[in-house]
Every structure is written in C-alpha cells, then in structure tokens.
Amino acid sequence: MDAVRDMLENNKKIKRWSALPNHSPSIAWIVRGEKFFWTPEGNATEQGNQSKNKNKNKKRPEPRYEIGSITKTMTAFRLAQGEQDGLWQPSDTLAKLIPELESSDFARQATLRQLATHTSGLTRLAKNQVLAKRDKTNPYAAYTEKDLIEAVLEEKFRSGSKHEYSNYGYGLLGWALGRISGVPLHEALRRELFDPLGMNATIMPVIEGTQPNTSSSNEATGSGAAKNVSGGNEPASSDTLTVPGFAPGGRPVRHWDFTSAMAGAGAVRSTARDMLTYLEAQLGQHPAAASFESSLLACQNEQASVAPSKGVGIGYAWMRSMRKDGTVTHWHNGATYGSSSFAAFNRDLQSGFVILSNRGVSFAGQIKQMIGLGELSTDRAAHLVAEVLFKNE
Template sequence: MFKILRTKLIYLILSVFFLGCSSSHHDFEEKNSEKEIIQELEKVISENLPKDRSISGAIVKKDKVIWSKAYGVSDLSTHSMSDTATIYRIGSISKPFTAFLMMLLIQDSIIHLNDPVELYLPEIKKLKGYSGATKITFQQLATHTAGLMREPELADAASGSIDNWESKILQAIPTTSLESSPGEKFSYSNIGYGILGLALSKAAKKPFIELIQKRIFEPMHMNSSYFIVPKERKSDLSAGMQALSGGETDTKTPLLEHAGRGYKVPNGGIYSTPNDLAKFMRCIRGASPNLVTSKNLALMQNKMIGIGEQNSYGVGFFINQVEEPTIVNHGGAVAGYTANFAFAKENNYGIIFMRNYSEGEPDIYELPFELLTALNKIKE
C-alpha cells in the first residue's frame, strides 16, 4: 500500500492525475489465484460503481486478453448500458501513441532522437526564452525534459475544431515559456507533446492523424480507435460526466469537446476501448505485430529521467520502481473521462480501465497497482 500511495502522491504533485485520492484498500494480495483476484476485482467494481456511471476494463496476460468486462450506464440520456464495445476518451494515454510514432520515424531514418526540433518545425524558435543555446530535441519533448511550461498562455488553446489543431499549436508557441533549461529536469508538458506531434508530422510530410491511423491503428487492427468517432459508432460512445463543486455534474463540456480540443490532439485526442488498447499494450511489450525494435521498445520503458527517488519517465511512459513489480503506465483525465493503462515489467500482466466520469470509486489509478502487485505473487 505504501508503494501505491507514494506513486499516487507523485502523480498529484505532477498534476498528471488531478482527481481525488481514495484511501480504500482491497484484498487482492490475500488471494491465491488469478481467478480469485479477478473475482475480487469484479466485486470491487460492482460494489463501488456510482449510479448512472460506466466503467470498462481489460486484463492482458502475455499476448491474450484474459478478462474484459463493462459495467453501468454509458449514456444517461438514452439509458444505454455499457458493453465491451463502448468507446471512451483516453486523454493523455494518447501521449504513448505519439511517442511510439516517433520511434517508427526514427526507424525509418526520417528523424533522429537527438535532432533539434527546429530542423523540421522552425516555428519552435518563437518560444519565449528560446535561443541557440536552448535548442530542444525530439528526445527532450518525448521525455518531458524540454523545460516547457505545462500549458500555453493562449486563452483558447484547448478549444476549437480538430481540423485546426495545427494552427492552434502554432498560435500557442509564442505564448509558451521555457521554465528551465532543456534537458535539466522532468516537467510534464501538454504543449510539449503537442509540439512533438506537429514536428513529427512535418518531418514525415504527412498529417499526424493519418500517421497514427496508418502506422499504428491499422497494423494493430485497432478498429475501435479514433480521433473522430464516425457516425456509425456514435451509439457506442459513452457520454462523459464531469464532477463540479457542490456535487453537481457537467455533461455539456464533455459533449462539446467531441467537436474539437484545440491543440490537444497529439497529447489527448484519442478515443478507444480497453480491448483496443490491449492490442497496443501487447505490441508495446514485443508481441506481434513487431512494428518497433526491441531496443526502441526498451528505450520507451526504461528510465530516461528521474522523478523523485524511485520513479522515472521513459519515452511516453511513467515507470514506478518502488518495489517489484516495476510498473510502466500512463493515465488520462479529460472533461468527463478518466483512464489508466498499466503493465508490469517482471511478469506477463497488464491492466486497462476506462470510465465516463471524472472522479469517485472505484479508483482506477490505485487498482492497477494493487492488482499487478497481487498477480506478480502468483506461482503458475
């Protein structure tokens, strides 16, 4: 439990996960089999899921999904119940996809990890404080070590049509400051990943969304993953619910954001399902299709920059190394939706959760750490 609390505290400090923390504890580690642990998980979800809310999840073992279920109401206005085809926004779990695309372009020799981004996106020179002595590389953007502030100071940066996201990035760059020297320290930056996505697009001379679809979604057969949910799948889209102060719920903002999120496409624009993200998880761990070399996959999942004493960030992923198992993960939180994607390096298990609400039980940021720790102790 100490490991979990420390990890969650780090996320809170970074403001990566800005939800309220739960102090609940479950009995996963007291179970003696995979079956018992999954039964306990189902009990936790069934007993704690708030009324009129939805949660979906999947557990991956090696290269197979061994558990996949959905619970609750996916759309209160239509009283639709969720199922394993229900689609959610994944928020910042989009960042590992952008990092994965970067690795693909490196393998294609289109870019190099330590190339200055200005070679492909000269507009980056308009950053506040940028100079010849502060050139930013692809590696620094991908590891949150570019020294950039978290959000730009452009008033409407996170609003507007998805078709205009590149324009929003270019408008946002001159309003974005360097808070530290590139390469000096970890500083989580949404605008940094927005700039990274645009720079990759410019380097490849193809639209970013097209690159993700053609280079990642299609070869992995991620047929329920989108930047814009098509009309024929709108009935599968869960309706997001954002908690407000005083116990009220905002459903309008999550609905409006389906039309566009301004610059937040490479850093938070993807929609998916747990089963689709399981395909990405298998590929990240080296299963077919082998799109990225084992060396580059290891680079993504190994320490590139420290965060505190026993936590770090790789390329697109957080790494928790307080005790075994070492857990590689990324979470996501946008208006009305939360998600978590986590897997253990020392064993074969990975876990994905998605919700259509912003806070409350079950705590999908704590659960993966408890589950993976318990599964790590099972003797097969």
C-alpha cells in the first residue's frame, strides 16, 4: 500500500513523532490479505521480510509492546466464545453466576453484556482503588481479587446507565469469566486465541499475590514477578523483547503489572506482527479463525449505542464508527504510562492497521493535542493512517 508508506515517510508530524528521543514505534497494516510493516528505520512487505530472512538462521529481534486497553477486545472475545460454548449468556447477572456476589445490589442486576459494553454504570476505577496509597508508577499491581470482590459487594446498581468507559468493569469481567469457567483469563486466551492464530509472541503476564518487583529500573523483558501465560517469568527471548516505556517528555517509566483482578482491562503485551494477525482474523482472512468466526462477529456487531447521531456504537469492547461511504470501521486504543496503541479495521474494505508505541500520553498532552499543540499522539497518528488506508475510491 504505497499511499500509506509514502504518508509515513513524508508527513512532517509523523517524522517528528517517530524521531522523539527513545521512541521506537511500529506500524503495520493489511490490505486484502497483503501485509505491510513500517518502523522509522525502514519498512517492507510481509513477502519482503520472508525473502530477506529466508537464508538467515537468526531472526531479527521483534519488539513487544504493552497494548493497554486493546486487551479489552480480547477479554470480550473470551466472553463471546464462552457464549458459544454454553458457559454463560450475555443476559446472565454476576450474582447468578458467582454465588459469593449474591449479596451485592450491583451483582444481582448487572449483566455480562453491560460490563462488555461499558453500560453497567461502573466508574472508570473502583472506589477502593485509591492510587495515592499504592505505587503511582504501577497503579494496578497491588489491586487483588480480594479488593475487587470487596468493591463489588459495596457497589450500588445504577438503573438506565449510559455508556461510561470503565477499566474497573473490564477487570471485573475478565476475573468473572475466569471464576465461572475455572480457567483463568490469561490461560483461556492462550488456548482459544493466541495459540490457534499463531500469536506466539503475545502474552498476558499476571502477577501472583501483591508483591511485584518495586525496583525503579525498567527492564526490557518486563517487570519483576510478572507471570506469563505458561506460569514463569516473562521470557527474555532474542526474538521478542518488551521495549522500555517512556512518559511524555522522555522520562523512563516501568511496565505495568496486573493481578487477575484487573488483567482483563489491559495486561496483554504483543508485537506488530501478532497484532496484524489478530486483525487478519477480525477481517475474516485468517483460515485458523474460521472455527470461531461467530465469536469474532459477536464482538463486532453493535451491542449498544454510544452516539446515535454520529453513527457511533459499541460491540463487545470494539467501538464502531459509521463512515460517510456507508462502511463501518471498528477501533480501540490503549495506553499505559509508557506506551500507547491503536488498532482499527474495516471489514467492508478488507483492510486494517495497528500502531504500537513505547511512549505514553499525559492528560495535559491530550488537551494540548486538541488545540493543535504538543507532540503528535498515537491516536492522531492513527487518524492520519486511517485517512489514507480507508479511503474508498
């Protein structure tokens, strides 16, 4: 797709953004089955990469990134897949499925569908997740299953709640699906999504207990006691390394740790190549995804309205935007303190893209971007890519 590559190489804002100190972004896109990859150091098609590496014994190290809230689309897939397997129904309430939550006013009325569409009335964070009393650089590391259950037991249900984005809600959803099925979310995703699609570099590290490594260093392979899907420390492989993260302004920050209580909201780490494979499945182009196509479509289908007048809705996690040409673009972004990401696809146009960055965005930085100041964000870079990639001529 020459138009996208040309834009990335010649757009002045993209050039400044990609050249920020310690910045190592990766951008990948797919058009009717053909894959493309771009970094500031160079770019190639999927076929080109294969031919270049054909006679090499050692693969080029591939960076892994924290993908933040794009994780929610994978948690949502687990919900849809469990529906197909008869483990639960979207209209089931938490209290119906988890007896220990029966005394909660919220759990007796909130459904799995409401959690998946951010319409349960839960706020962005639980009331008992007081960041001031925890490690501010690693905000979810000390939030345990006990904390989560205590929060839900105290929660009141708000009838008629509209769409309100909630990390709390998706942490609860991911935990609940694991508790109901007896299979932790990270293990279910490995079995049902990552392994079948060949997303071998994608992991959901989950720490055990409440004692993550408090070292101030930001190791390339992850943080301290984080456990990967196979139960050991995140592998320090020459093929896949989690890149160090940097806050706006270039200050190094640690990777985030998650317990099972909040992993469903943002714990996954992945590579541009694996994420493009994920989008390939969303587009119906991956042969291994045929067996769970119905679950992918359930996540894409509109489950709740967000802004009807603007043609914006939500499936299970995936946001849906109706374009002027009548096609629908699905998207989700994500961020930690030291990373930002964006994934989007248009099934009608059979194309999609992912942007992974090891640079976070501050609240002040978001305000500056709204008025055209400050450094380019991953979200704004995504807008530029989408303008070119989804141009329907």
